[in-house]
Amino acid sequence: MKILKIYTDHSKVYHEMQQVIFNYEKDFQLYHRYLSKLKCKKILEIGSGSGNLAKYFIDSKYDYTGLDNSKEMIKLAKEFVPEGKFILGDMRNIKLEEKFEAVVVTGRTFTHMTTNHDVMFALYSIHEILQKEGWLLFDNFNTEEIFTNFREQSTHKAKYEGRNYTRKSTTSLDLEHGWTWKWAAEYEIEENNEKSSFKDEMILRAFTGEELTLFLRMNGFKTKEINKEANAILTIAQKINDEKTNAQKLYFKQKLKHLS
Ligand SMILES: C[S@@+](CC[C@H](N)C(=O)[O-])C[C@H]1O[C@@H](n2cnc3c(N)ncnc32)[C@H](O)[C@@H]1O
Incomplete structure (x- = not known):
């Protein structure tokens, strides 16, 4: 896994x-x-x-x-x-x-x-x-909510002890294993005027x-x-x-x- x-x-x-x-x-x-x-x-x-x-x-x-x-x-x-x-x-x-x-x-x-x-x-x-x-x-x-109001893009921002975090998520339908979707995220971290980033992706499931x-x-x-x-x-x-x-x-x- x-x-x-x-x-x-x-x-x-x-x-x-x-x-x-x-x-x-x-x-x-x-x-x-x-x-x-x-x-x-x-x-x-x-x-x-x-x-x-x-x-x-x-x-x-x-x-x-x-x-x-x-x-x-x-x-x-x-x-x-x-x-x-x-x-x-x-x-x-x-x-x-x-x-x-x-x-x-x-x-x-x-x-x-x-x-x-x-x-x-x-x-x-x-x-x-x-x-x-x-x-x-x-x-x-909750499947009904996720799949009737499917959001393809979303952004979350958070500030914690001088670090600025941004997460941009992109989602697409998968439906291969039940009520599944593909989630890809791009994270950006800014601290002391320096930036770093990484990407993540995974299949997730609702019921x-x-x-x-x-x-x-x-x-x-x-x-x-x-x-x-x-x-x-x-x-x-x-x-x-x-x-x-x-x-x-x-x-x-x-x-x-x-x-x-
Ligand atoms: C979405 S996070 C939730 C963490 C915490 N409950 C919270 O609300 O902040 C999911 C957590 O489940 C763990 N996890 C994922 N698959 C798991 C598995 N098969 N068995 C045990 N833990 C698992 C991950 O490592 C992660 O820490």
Whole structure:
């Protein structure tokens, strides 16, 4: 799987830009509302990035673990939130003995599950590390909004401690792996009158509520609520059985045969 430069070589740019252009406090309050209602304190955040949300969870006394598949992001998160616990790992194959009351996949991280194979493996893996009747909260891009108001160009600017960041994004329809699009970004960094730049590109995916509900059901979850706001769709689902579902038995048997 290709990893974006913004999550690796340029993770500091991600960390600084996002703090300016994204409202983490508002995002945290949304998760906090649901997690409080569900009485979940022991949580795993998947796609914890540089720890921008971790800070809020820890300040609010959650028993918090963050997981991310970029070692650069994990390093930044440990520096930014030294009291946090951060683990390097891929959500499609989580290797943890510990079980959690809730898993939160934040910041549209699930958008990187661009094939049905990725989605099946991720949900299987998340199901495994949840306690009995545990909860999954994950946000995604909302297909209806993204694909009916498709924006081909956008520009974001952010100023952080004397550094001026500009990101110019160009998007085009892909539709090869579901509701997918190609995103290409050009970053410019200006500091002390010196300029540098880099480019990044990737395929991203949006989901409809019905697609998510079906994938969840195939992997032993029941969808309890779908909350749509602008281009985001937050799904709240509960693990309903410990055994493998028929869909999982069939799918993973086929996959293993294919791999052997
Ligand atoms: C859009 S960022 C979100 C980061 C953070 N939640 C935030 O809102 O700032 C997506 C994060 O997911 C991580 N990621 C991407 N694919 C992943 C995977 N398969 N398993 C675990 N983490 C992944 C990236 O390294 C990146 O840090």
